[in-house]
Amino acid sequence: MSYMKMIISLCPFEPNExxxxxxxxxxxxxxxVLVVVAVVVVVVVVVIxxxxxxxxxxxxIVVMVVIEVIVIVMIEVVVTVVVIVVVVVVY
Incomplete structure (x- = not known):
């Protein structure tokens, strides 16, 4: 089946006089062309x-890592403050 016949078979109406x-x-x-455009649009939407x-x-993932880092830093700060307070109180 040639390309010409294939394209004509896709035609919405039969050629006549x-x-x-x-x-x-x-x-x-x-x-x-419309079918190709539709396929391209679908592919683009799927990719997006x-x-x-x-x-x-x-x-x-980035937000969770940042929150974990902030929590760890806060814990370190609290521990440091507690240690300083204990040292100051003891001496």
Whole structure:
């Protein structure tokens, strides 16, 4: 099956005396272009969704790490203050 026949088979209407072959092929070409555009749009949307999910996961991990670091630093500060207070009180 040649490309021409395949494109004509995609045409929304059959070519006849009233509808020249050129118009039929043009209509079929438009259908093909629309299908290709639709597929590209779907692929782009899927890629964007996947990227957003990955970015959100990474952001959550980064936020958790930052919170852990802040908590550890606060604990160290509290321990240091307690040690200083104990040393000052004891002496």
């Amino acid at each position: 009233n509808i020249p072959l050129v118009v039929a092929v043009a209509a079929a070409a438009v259908v093909v 969704v996947v990227v957003v999910k990955v970015v959100v996961k990474l952001a959550v």
